[in-house]
Amino acid sequence: MMLTLIHIELEKLFSRGRSYISFFAMLVIVLVIQGGMMLDGDSLIDFVSENLQEVFILEGNLLNGYLITFISINGLWIHVPILVVIVTGDMISGEASAGTFRMVLSRPVSRSKLILAKFITAMIYVALLVIMLAVLSLGLGILFFGTGDIIVFFESINILPEEILMDRFLMAFVFGILSMWLVGALSFVFSAMAENSLSPIILTMAIIILFTVISSFEVGIFEKIRPYLFTTHMNHWQSFFDYELDWNKIGNSIVILIGHIFVFLTLTLIVFNKKDITS
Amino acid sequence: MNRFLYTILLFLWMPGFYGNSVKEPDAIRILETAKSNFKMIIDFTADVEIEINVDFINIPNKTARVIYKYPDKLKFKSKSFIMVPKKGIGFSVFELLESEYSAIYIGSRQIKGRDLNEIKVIPMDDKSDIALATLYIDLEDHLIHYMEATTKKSGFFSTEFEYGKNAPLPESNRIQFDVDEMRLPLKFLGKVNIDNSKIKENSVGEIIIRYSNYIINQGLSDDQFEEEELNE
């Protein structure tokens, strides 16, 4: 039955035009960034490396597909979660407001299995979205700009050689999928509580933005709170661009992200199982 | 009488009788000899391996190709990203010696079991970035083994040369330079959380360049040294 439920959810999700908006938006974003780099990427490299160039002679293909991909994903910390949440935040509350739960739950369908099926479908959607980001940004980036080393400022100046970058990016994107799964799971909690599509989206994004802002203040009480915020750990995809991989730190973040996903999913199940279907 | 005269003559010839009665080595002559020794090399190409040891910079050893044309044309070519210090590359000393300068012989020193002659060089050209240089030259092989320099803009650097079968071209070149003056770029590519304690006062960075596969005097043209875009 579980496979049937997942199949139904996938069918419903990909029969809707709005499900493709996120993919289209992703394509546009990547193309805009790549286009901008084509037009003015040299200025960016000069700007970034200006101070280094006072001391060093720099050679090599610095404006390459890998660097542009890194810049892209570094700058999309708000955009990708939005594209995730506009779909996942609607998956429960959308059916509630449309009234279709009346028909579905009057059938021999377990509420828990229904939510799990929706959750798995949402995670598949999110994974596809991130994979598309990876394929587009890396694929088009390498196609237009070629490959090369990247220079990353992450607790030190790291020049990562080309040979290891594809693996690093793949690991970072897999970690990114996990992070976006957490975003989707959080939106599920609000979606289970709400009877409209907008509230879960706004609430989820509000929490992410708030936590991200707190994470960026490295002073006083904020410094103490930071390790406990899931947004802090979501940002640890950047750890894959450290010179030496700190597997303890990465592993710790993975465990925390998975833990959060589990907690959010459990909350969703509890809320939905207790809920009266009055719409 | 004759014995007395002989004794007087003997004293006259003894070293130190006149104080600095032995003539000092000519600093400029030493430098020009070293320069002439190197001038046999009109141009060369070589493979290089670059190793960078700076606290807050992590970069693997890189390989590149270097081309050089006496006295001041130098270019590194690499598809992958490389960083090479502007100052302290071994051959820049000859750019200094080709311009107007004055030199003072300081004395003899032993460094790493080698007797070297210390010479201070003061560039007379206002355009020169070097304010004062100290060269350590071996009179047996007429090679510059060490160089220290204080620049007007980039602080202090020192260079050590090791020679092998390709002398006067070096086998390796170890350059040490100040990093505390180096400003770090703004946040753009990642999280700039560089531990400022790593950039200690008077901290020094080091780059080692190892040369191999020299091809000498190919008749390189000047246009091979023209600036290319960093990202081509």
Add this chain to the structure above:
Amino acid sequence: MSVLEVTGLYKSFGEIQAVDGLSFKVNQGDIYGLLGVNGSGKSTTIRLLLNLIRPDAGQIVISGKPVNNHNLTLRKKMGALIERPDFYPYLTACKNLEIMLKYSRVRPERARILEVLKLVGLEKFKDKKVKIFSQGMKQRLGIAQAMIHDPELIILDEPANGLDPHGMVDIRNLLIRLNQDYGKTIILSSHILREIEKIANRMLIIHAGKAIAEGDVQELIQTYESSVRMQVSDVNKALKILKSGGFEHVTAKNDHEIICHVKEHEVPEINRILVKNQINIMAIVPEKNLEDYFISLT
């Protein structure tokens, strides 16, 4: 044999007691009417039967098994249409029914889907997206999804909503056919009294969440009250006299007729009172219908 037994059912939403101690029984083969005005608790009762909402107290037993989260297979025996039917508008009628079959753990077969669509008169629209359907068409599709998986018990909440008179007749005939030819037990709720009267054999009247009356439709009418229509010379005077005489359930139908909701044996007494007070009676016509009965009770 009872298919459904409800005992002491309670449900409140905040301060509103939507269902207040409801008890009733539906037997196999019944067409059971749930009659009540809007807001009386009919839809809440249906949602409770389907476990869409949880009761505060009470028990619901279907085919001898209690309705709860664990007895999911009970729902395979039930099909329901609750309030206005809502579908996935971006999918076709066929696709919506196919999905409902899958949810019901029944293998979706196109032949079955087409058969049901034909029964509800939507076969021409099988491949059209539901978003273009009118309210009446959605209502028909709602009935289709309630019966698509061939349940034993069909629960319909206001099935005639949005239907034109022809549609109402079609649906009524369909339900009768399902009941008589296929042995389906049907529960239907309505505030349209004629609907219940014409089709149901048993009924429950709900008002403010409470059961007002329950039983055989005809027996209820016969046992509790009847009504007569009287043509009189002075409607206002007649009403005044009858009310002062203790006959509360009299109303003016128009400017020359009154309706008296009284027991059958009271009609001669009314006749005597009116004549005695010099009110001429031109005609006395007996009227026994559920509408009047329902209005009098609620």
